[in-house]
Amino acid sequence: MKKRFNIFELEKYELPLYKPCQYKVYYGGRDGTKSTIFAKALLRLSFEKKCTIVCCREYFGDLELSVFKNFKEIIDEVDEYKPFFKILSTHIVNIKSKSEIHFKGLRDINSNSIKSVQGIDYIWIEEGAYITNYTWTDLDPTIRKSGSEIWITMNPKHETDFMYNEFIRNGKEKYGDRLILQKLSWRNNKYLSEESYFKIKQMQANDFDKYVHVYEGECLRNSDESVFKKEFFIIEDFEEPQGIHPYFGLDFGWTDASAGIRCYIKNQNLYITHEFKKSHVSVDILGEEISKVLKDYEKNGKYEITCDSSSPSLIDLLNRMGYPAKAAFKGKGSIEAGITYIKTFNKCYVNPRCTEFIKEVYNLKYEKDKYSGQIKDKIIDKNNHLVDCWRYALEDCFKNRFTVQFEYKNVLSNSVWV
Known part of the structure; x- marks a missing residue:
């Protein structure tokens, strides 16, 4: 032994x-x-x-x-x-x-x-x-x-x-x-027993909330405040089919880490395959660092990464260095609009290696009125860099799916999102 x-x-x-x-x-x-x-x-x-x-x-x-x-x-x-x-x-x-x-x-x-x-x-x-x-x-x-x-x-x-x-x-x-x-x-735990591993995988597949609390060490959450229901996510290894179109999103950071994500769509389900999250990465090597982690994103490659539009100079620098990048559309209500689109899918399958993404979606919450305690439609914009990347990555799908004008105001009350 x-x-x-x-x-x-x-x-x-x-x-x-x-x-x-x-x-x-x-x-x-x-x-x-x-x-x-x-x-x-x-x-x-x-x-x-x-x-x-x-x-x-x-x-x-x-x-x-x-x-x-x-x-x-x-x-x-x-x-x-x-x-x-x-x-x-x-x-x-x-x-x-x-x-x-x-x-x-x-x-x-x-x-x-x-x-x-x-x-x-x-x-x-x-x-x-x-x-x-x-x-x-x-x-x-x-x-x-x-x-x-x-x-x-x-x-x-x-x-x-x-x-x-x-x-x-x-x-x-x-x-x-x-x-x-x-x-x-x-x-x-390199000495994790087969019995423990089996229990972990069972909980991953059957109870997302319980798994994230028990094995990922996150606090128990109030389901009324949570943006996503636990049934939406399935954490498991999956085989990626040939010929899929990957989508990429990037959120710039420095002390607060830069973040990136790779995902694809199949049969009205979302798949999260890779995540990137790293602090103090200079923009002159950011493209190279991302390409090491996010499969299929390459220098002079055919796929673009959709980026946080608040830093146009950084997007321009990525392009000049050969890494295809474009700006995401941002505006009032853009977070809610993107998340509402994401929730139109049946399920989201997440590769278990995407631990930071799992943590973010588990903790993503709606604001609560400090006087009445009533849950608002507005999402708390905090500790959600990979979720932002997810929205950016799917923005073209979002705009192409709906023919209505791309407006964010009062998007949650618009019948098109129901």
Whole structure:
């Protein structure tokens, strides 16, 4: 049987755990190996010096149901570790460095307070999504030793949850360079079992909303606010037929990533085959970078890419460098018009590699009146770069399908879209 834990090889997403940083937050969906790589990292770090490590959750409960089992599994399997760790009934000791790993509940009435543990170097908060504002406000100032770090793993649940807003939504703005934020999914798990893979594929095919929440690590969504119904999307591998006409869309960015998409239409269904999303790509190499990812889009090729029209100079530069590009038509209500056209199709099939696109369409919402709570017809224009690309890509189909004047005003009340 192949061993699951290689303490001498690190994946790219593990490396930040070994760099000093006050807050480290890893989040995502089920089977993303977050707990395993945290336990692996803390065991390695326990050799560097004598340190105190505390692993905790809101309510502790049974030791065997906590991350204690992750540490124990690694120690039991890694031969190099066995002589150096002593597993006791309540904690683990590194015999060589005298480091100790403790397991606590933050709000258990019968557990010892975190404050009773002196000189904490690392504290790992598991199931971080359930930590309340009250608990965090009490805990954060307690970890004050010079060089100490707070590590958090969480599977997001609701957008209103305190820890989701504190770190995932607002963390970079609030904590800056003191925060490492990393998202993982089941794709990062190279030891994923066949049974787990089967369950993932079943959920992908049968329940889009549940799949995106459970395995992609997105928050549960309010279906009334959602632009697309879960039945519209089918996430699966599909074989592309010969002779299809691909459509391409591009949204320019810099710090906020440039985005591109490739799609096609068959039998009144949409197919999303490839996505491009990358930050800090200079426009002089943007065409080349896109052509590496979006199949069939080539220098001096026969297919054009329809671009965000707010940057005509960038479109002109792409053309001068040999990458066919044209401007999308933009105007008031253009987002709603494009999305309404897209919703006239039966289904949208999405290749599983298009993870950012899946995230965007899952989170695309209508605005809500702040006083009445009533859902409006206007779509929230935020974090939707690939959705914009999708609209741009299909614009010619949109205009060719309907003979009415291409106007966006009050498009949702126009009977042609019903």
